Amino acid sequence: MAKFKRILLKLSGESLMGKQGYGIDPERLNDYARQIKEVSEMGVQIGIVIGGGNIFRGLSGSQKGFDRVKGDQMGMCATVINSLALSSALGAVGVKNKVLTAICMEPIGEFYSKWKAIEALEAGYVCIFSAGTGSPYFTTDTGSSLRGVEIEAEVMLKGTRVDGVYTADPEKDPTATKFSEITYQEVLARGLKVMDLSAVCMCQDNNLPIYVFNMDVVGNLKKVMDGEDIGTLVHP
Numbered sequence: 001m002a003k004f005k006r007i008l009l010k011l012s013g014e015s016l017m018g019k020q021g022y023g024i025d026p027e028r029l030n031d032y033a034r035q036i037k038e039v040s041e042m043g044v045q046i047g048i049v050i051g052g053g054n055i056f057r058g059l060s061g062s063q064k065g066f067d068r069v070k071g072d073q074m075g076m077c078a079t080v081i082n083s084l085a086l087s088s089a090l091g092a093v094g095v096k097n098k099v100l101t102a103i104c105m106e107p108i109g110e111f112y113s114k115w116k117a118i119e120a121l122e123a124g125y126v127c128i129f130s131a132g133t134g135s136p137y138f139t140t141d142t143g144s145s146l147r148g149v150e151i152e153a154e155v156m157l158k159g160t161r162v163d164g165v166y167t168a169d170p171e172k173d174p175t176a177t178k179f180s181e182i183t184y185q186e187v188l189a190r191g192l193k194v195m196d197l198s199a200v201c202m203c204q205d206n207n208l209p210i211y212v213f214n215m216d217v218v219g220n221l222k223k224v225m226d227g228e229d230i231g232t233l234v235h236p
Contacts, residue, residue, distance in 0.1 A: 002225040006045040006121065008148035008156045009036070010141070013051030013082055015161055015216055023054060024085050028216070033089035035221040036126060040095055042225055045121040047151050048128045049144040050086060052078025058136070072136035079140060080108065083130035090126060097126040102134030102143070114150045121151065141199035149206045156208055157224060158195065159215025164232030165194055181233040194234060203234070210234040 011032065018025025040046055058072035066074070083099050090097045098120050099109035109130060110116065117127050132143040148156045165187070166176040184204035187194050194200060194212060203210055213220055213231030223230050 002042045003227045004154045008153040010144040011050040013053040017054045051140040069136040076131040080130045083128045102131040141195040145199040145202040163214040
């Protein structure tokens with residue numbers, strides 16, 4: 001039996017680059033699709049939000065002269081591109097799925113609503129939620145928190161390039177130590193970069209736990225579903 005029945009999986013756009021440094025690495029994309037299929041076959045209902053940082057990030061665009069709202073809208077489109085790529089990869093391995101967008105983009109994806117999403121999840125579809133919240137000034141982290149709360153997920157699984165939450169960035173500080181669990185309040189008090197402030201506060205306000213783990217290691221998603229302690233739990 002899987003540890004959770006319904007999850008919101010947040011995937012990093014940057015991780016999709018693989019070793020390329022930009023864009024979408026087909027090998028990484030297919031690894032993700034196979035891991036998601038493995039968990040879907042356990043009967044888990046899966047909602048997914050994927051970032052767009054491998055293509056365009058609105059905030060960095062605004063620092064280079066783009067209008068912030070236009071930059072964020074470009075970032076939303078980047079998440080749609082990634083969502084379509086993941087949808088295609090899932091379809092290729094036999095996983096039925098839907099792309100739902102926070103802005104009207106038919107026929108590229110269906111316009112998101114909570115009830116449409118839950119109906120699809122209960123019918124066995126993997127649902128990929130794209131275009132963030134549909135509004136500028138909000139990251140895909142906040143979009144993940146929002147969708148996780150809306151679809152009544154039991155947990156948000158944040159798949160990253162590191163295996164949990166550390167006292168400092170382990171890629172920069174070799175003395176950083178990993179937490180097996182930590183509270184929302186401690187994350188905020190320490191200023192840890194688990195997710196952005198709005199996302200953490202939304203999870204805290206709605207009692208949505210966050211589990212941070214390394215999605216780039218093939219098989220890790222199933223290990224989380226099997227209850228193995230491979231990451232960090234952020235909880236009340």
